[in-house]
Amino acid sequence: MKTAIKLALIYLAMQILGALAVGPFTMIYAYVKYGTVDRASEFALAPTLLVGFVFMLIYLWQKGYLTGDKRLYSPVSVSYLSWSAMMGISMIYLIDFLMSHLTFLPDWLSDTFDLLQSGWLGIICVAILGPILEELLFRGAITKVLLKKYNPVVAILISGLIFGIFHMNPAQVVGATLIGFILAWIYYKTHSLIPCILIHIMNNSLSVYLALKFPDVEYSSELIGEKAYLTGLVIAFLLFILSWRMMNTYKLSNTTTEI
Numbered sequence: 001m002k003t004a005i006k007l008a009l010i011y012l013a014m015q016i017l018g019a020l021a022v023g024p025f026t027m028i029y030a031y032v033k034y035g036t037v038d039r040a041s042e043f044a045l046a047p048t049l050l051v052g053f054v055f056m057l058i059y060l061w062q063k064g065y066l067t068g069d070k071r072l073y074s075p076v077s078v079s080y081l082s083w084s085a086m087m088g089i090s091m092i093y094l095i096d097f098l099m100s101h102l103t104f105l106p107d108w109l110s111d112t113f114d115l116l117q118s119g120w121l122g123i124i125c126v127a128i129l130g131p132i133l134e135e136l137l138f139r140g141a142i143t144k145v146l147l148k149k150y151n152p153v154v155a156i157l158i159s160g161l162i163f164g165i166f167h168m169n170p171a172q173v174v175g176a177t178l179i180g181f182i183l184a185w186i187y188y189k190t191h192s193l194i195p196c197i198l199i200h201i202m203n204n205s206l207s208v209y210l211a212l213k214f215p216d217v218e219y220s221s222e223l224i225g226e227k228a229y230l231t232g233l234v235i236a237f238l239l240f241i242l243s244w245r246m247m248n249t250y251k252l253s254n255t256t257t258e259i
Contacts, residue, residue, distance in 0.1 A: 001149070001158065004142045008166050011056050011137055018052030019044065045115055046122035053125070053133045065141035071191040072140060080250055081195060084186065087243035088199035091182060092206060093220065093236035095175045097229075100219040107171035117208055127208045131200035138163045138180065139187040139196050152188050159184035179203065189247065 026044040027037045060066050075081060099105075116122030142162060146155035163184075164177025183196045214223060221229040 001146070003145045004158065004162055007137060007142050007145070008162055010059065011052075011166075014055040014059065015048065015052035017055055018048045018050070021051050022047045042115065045112065046119060046125055049116075049125045050121065050129065053129055056133060056137060060136055060141055065144065066136060069191060072193055074190075074192045075194045076190050076192050080190070080247065081198060083243045083246045083250070084195035084198055085202065086239055087182070087247065088202045090236040090240035090243065091179065091199070092203050093232060094240060095178055096220050097233055098178075099171070099175055100221060102171075102174060103218075105170040105174070107169065109169045109172070113211070117211055123208055123212075127205040128201055131204050132197055134163075135183070135193050135196045135200055138166075139183055140193050143184045143187050147188060156181055156184040156188060186247070189250075 022044050023040070026047065027040040029043055030037050030040040057066075066072065113126070116126055138159065143155065143159040146159050149155070150158065160177050160180030160183075163180030164173045164175075167173055167176045179199075183199060186195050186199070187193065210217065210223075217223050220232075224232070
């Protein structure tokens with residue numbers, strides 16, 4: 001547990017180091033372009049994330065979390081990835097439904113995401129690079145450590161909770177925790193990060209696309225109508241159960257345990 005929490009805190013520290021590394025350059029850029037440093041924060045956010053990602057990746061690699069297990073980067077199989085994609089799509093829909101009933105939770109990072117999504121680097125960080133780095137950290141390192149110390153159920157629950165709480169935004173914590181449970185379970189089943197990365201990128205990319213394409217729409221029900229939304233909800237639930245059953249019984253080398 002201590003190691004898992006330490007890794008999450010180190011990630012936060014790396015983001016702070018990223019801000020310190022990027023800050024002077026963005027201040028210079030803002031001053032040259034606008035004659036003032038007041039707008040430096042507008043340009044610093046995405047580069048800070050990117051540099052923080054690089055720092056954390058180097059740390060994880062040097063500490064050996066990302067090496068030594070060939071299964072870590074195995075695509076598992078085309079069939080398994082297909083079921084993973086189906087689970088990811090259905091899970092996104094189901095979580096959207098849940099969050100539409102938790103609108104009382106404040107969104108502390110709404111303006112931050114709007115700023116990130118205003119430029120191509122921020123979009124890439126949120127939609128692609130962020131999911132990859134977070135899977136390397138939260139599944140490739142944290143979940144791996146927890147599985148060595150606790151039984152699978154406890155390890156998966158702790159991993160998901162850490163992932164959710166780490167988002168530090170009430171509007172995201174519940175959804176991130178639930179996704180964290182699923183991703184930790186997939187990692188436990190396969191010891192591979194590829195299905196986890198696939199689902200994570202799908203989730204973030206879809207969120208970015210919808211935010212940019214339909215900025216005034218909060219939830220899918222507003223986009224497709226109540227009847228179609230409820231029909232989709234039933235289909236999503238059935239697809240989620242089906243994909244879970246198929247993935248849970250899928251015969252993988254060294255990962256035949258069901259949970």
